[in-house]
Amino acid sequence: MELERVVKPEQDQRLVGLLAVLGSQSSVNLGAAFAKSLFLVISPAGVTCLRVTFAALLLVALRAPWKRVPPPSTRPALLLYGAMLAAMNLAIYQAFQRIPIGIAVGIEVTGPLAIVLLSSRRPRDFLWLLVVALGLALLLPLHVKDRLNPLGIAFALAAASAWALYIVAGKRVAASLGANAVTWGMIVAALLVAPLGAAVLNFGQLRPWQLGTALAVGLLSSAVPYSLEMEAMKRLSARVFSILLSAAPAIAAFAGFLVLGERLTWLQWGAMLCIMAASAGSALTAPVTPPPPTLEA
Numbered sequence: 122m123e124l125e126r127v128v129k130p131e132q133d134q135r136l137v138g139l140l141a142v143l144g145s146q147s148s149v150n151l152g153a154a155f156a157k158s159l160f161l162v163i164s165p166a167g168v169t170c171l172r173v174t175f176a177a178l179l180l181v182a183l184r185a186p187w188k189r190v191p192p193p194s195t196r197p198a199l200l201l202y203g204a205m206l207a208a209m210n211l212a213i214y215q216a217f218q219r220i221p222i223g224i225a226v227g228i229e230v231t232g233p234l235a236i237v238l239l240s241s242r243r244p245r246d247f248l249w250l251l252v253v254a255l256g257l258a259l260l261l262p263l264h265v266k267d268r269l270n271p272l273g274i275a276f277a278l279a280a281a282s283a284w285a286l287y288i289v290a291g292k293r294v295a296a297s298l299g300a301n302a303v304t305w306g307m308i309v310a311a312l313l314v315a316p317l318g319a320a321v322l323n324f325g326q327l328r329p330w331q332l333g334t335a336l337a338v339g340l341l342s343s344a345v346p347y348s349l350e351m352e353a354m355k356r357l358s359a360r361v362f363s364i365l366l367s368a369a370p371a372i373a374a375f376a377g378f379l380v381l382g383e384r385l386t387w388l389q390w391g392a393m394l395c396i397m398a399a400s401a402g403s404a405l406t407a408p409v410t411p412p413p414p415t416l417e418a
Contacts, residue, residue: 138356143372145346145353150222150373152341154380157217159334163322165214170318173210175339176412177311180304183344191305193279195297202294202302203309205287210310211317212280219273221383223374225262227393228274231257232368233288234280234400249399256395259388269389303347367400 152172180186189200209229216225231253238246238253260269280292291294295302353362370393377383385393 131242134356136359137363138353139365141349141353142362143225143368145349146366146369146372147376148341148349149181149367150226150376151380152338152343153213153217153222153226153373154376155334156338157222157377157381158213159331159338160218162331162336163327165218166211166317167322168212168338169210170314170322171335171344172214172338173207173314174311175336176343177304177307179339179344180347183348184301184304185310186301186304188299189298189301191294195294198290199298199305199309202287202290202416204313205283205290206306207310207313209280209283209287211314212276212283216273216276216280218253218413219270220277221374221385221389222377222381223370223383223385223393224389225267225273225277225280226373227370227396228257228260229278229280229284230367230400231396232284234396235281235295236285236288238399241283242266243347249403252395252399252402256392259392259395280324307343308351357385359375364401364404367397367404370397393396 156168156172163171213225213229216228234253238250260274290365291302291306298305353365357365374383374385374390374393
């Protein structure tokens with residue numbers, strides 16, 4: 122009886138953590154789909170600027186980061202961290218304009234996955250690298266029937282590279298700023314994209330519904346998933362957390378279908394399954410370490 126009392130709360134905590142991760146991923150990718158719906162009236166660069174600015178304001182309101190100001194020794198890493206966050210958003214939104222969201226996210230997650238696999242010395246991880254390479258090869262614009270925009274693939278790969286550097290810089294920033302690292306990174310990103318926003322946006326012609334949608338994108342893509350991931354990481358091991366995140370491309374594809382009517386071919390689904398399998402497989406066999414910041418675009 123006593124054992125049941127101990128086990129059941131632990132199971133409840135895991136269930137809450139599982140739902141929090143799924144909720145976070147659903148929120149991020151619904152935000153991406155709504156952002157893409159704005160591309161007909163606002164350029165991807167303009168949507169990026171609005172999204173990053175609103176996200177920074179929401180996170181500032183949520184986290185009150187001024188209570189923990191970055192020390193001088195951390196500021197160079199924070200600048201790189203924020204710059205990569207800005208670059209990741211700019212690149213992935215350019216990719217979204219040209220290829221389906223699910224595929225763009227599938228390519229993007231190879232960035233953090235590459236860090237894990239390339240830093241490993243375990244022979245089995247070379248197998249996962251081959252699986253990732255197979256998935257990417259299936260997405261290359263070599264097949265007439267399933268042809269994808271080459272520039273869209275290039276932007277998604279750029280977003281993957283930016284995400285990888287974002288994580289590398291984020292480890293040092295997180296050590297100094299803790300939970301406020303993402304908030305300060307988003308503030309830096311907003312300051313960096315502000316000149317671009319001033320150049321590409323005609324604020325006098327923006328309609329209230331456009332600004333409302335951009336605010337919703339910032340909320341869905343940053344404040345909501347950030348809060349949910351914090352709750353999930355309290356309840357789940359780093360390994361389980363990482364395995365659950367491997368479902369991101371599938372959730373993104375579903376959001377693209379639900380909001381935008383995007384459909385993937387069987388070959389494209391096969392490519393994404395290769396990347397997801399490699400991500401889950403590497404998480405299953407990786408040493409237990411705290412999960413890195415995961416606030417993707």
